[in-house]
Amino acid sequence: MKIILLHGLYMHGIAMQPLCGRLEDAGHRVLNLSYNTVSPDLSSLFSDIDDFIDGEETAIVAHSMGGVITRTYLENGSEMSAFVTKVVTLGTPHKGSQVAAFFKNVGIGDFMFQDSSKYLLPENEPTWPKGSELYSIAGDLSIGPATVLNHGEPSDGTVLLEETKINGMFSHEVFPLTHTALIFAKRISERIEEILA
Numbered sequence: 001m002k003i004i005l006l007h008g009l010y011m012h013g014i015a016m017q018p019l020c021g022r023l024e025d026a027g028h029r030v031l032n033l034s035y036n037t038v039s040p041d042l043s044s045l046f047s048d049i050d051d052f053i054d055g056e057e058t059a060i061v062a063h064s065m066g067g068v069i070t071r072t073y074l075e076n077g078s079e080m081s082a083f084v085t086k087v088v089t090l091g092t093p094h095k096g097s098q099v100a101a102f103f104k105n106v107g108i109g110d111f112m113f114q115d116s117s118k119y120l121l122p123e124n125e126p127t128w129p130k131g132s133e134l135y136s137i138a139g140d141l142s143i144g145p146a147t148v149l150n151h152g153e154p155s156d157g158t159v160l161l162e163e164t165k166i167n168g169m170f171s172h173e174v175f176p177l178t179h180t181a182l183i184f185a186k187r188i189s190e191r192i193e194e195i196l197a
Contacts, residue, residue, distance in 0.1 A: 001197055002056055004049055005032045008112055009093075009120070015183060016063065022189040023061075037065060046073050050080040053112075054083070059065025059086040063183050064159065065120065067092025074129045081131075088135045088180040088192050093159045094166035096127055128168030135195050137188065138164035139177035157184065 003023055005016040013034035020032040031052040035045050048056050052058070062070045064089035067089030128134045144157025154161040165172055177185055 001028050002052065002058040003028045003030045003196070004052060004058060005030060005062045006060065006062040006064050006066030006069055007037075008062075009032070009037045009132070010115075011063070011074060012036065018184055019061070019189055020132075024191070028195055040069065040124065045069070046076060049073060049106075050078050053080040053083050055080070055081060058084050060084055061086065061088045061090070061192055063090045064092055064093065064179065067094065068120070071129065072124065074168065084132045086133050086135065086196060088137060088195055089164070090137050090188065091139055091156050091159050091164060091179045093120065093163040094128075094136065094169075095163045096120060117137075126166060128166050130168070133170035134166070134168065134171045136164050136166065136169050137182065137191065138172065138174050139179060139182050140174050141176050141178045141181070143178050160193065 005013070005023075007013055007016050013032045016032050020030050023030050032047060033040070033045065033194050049060075057161075059068050060073075067087070070087055070089070071094070073083065074087075078128055086169055131162075138159070138161055140154050140158030142152075142155045144155075156177065156179040161174065174190070175182070175185070175187065177188070182188055
């Protein structure tokens, strides 16, 4: 199966390389994309996605903000987006990020997040678009800024558990992992394999 990998905020495709290798070893054709997360060129990114799909069934596996970019791609409604049958998000703040909101409220959000603010701080609560199944995987090992900023609400240390839910998702699963560990944990790559089988 074709799989597209999208990394999260302040990351690069190299962060997804261990997961990419595991999926390739399992026989999948994988496109591991890198993009500028604070000022994404969505036209170019979406064109790369369309070119890779090329009329074949495809899945997208996305970490954190990459999952929000995936939803934006599907909402954009290109001809190729209809071939995306499954999406797996890892620690994606589908409802928006309270951590990002905190930094915006103290006056440094525009500097920190630039153009990505509109993806991390949606004006309205979004709904997952019809046409592809969303498997939202979250962590609840709270080590990171969300632990302090959100007063003990369940989180992966960066994204609140509640933020990883969205109306229209196919499933929601929680693992005892931190935000970044969701990318690297073998049990997550095994679960992704099960979902895509």
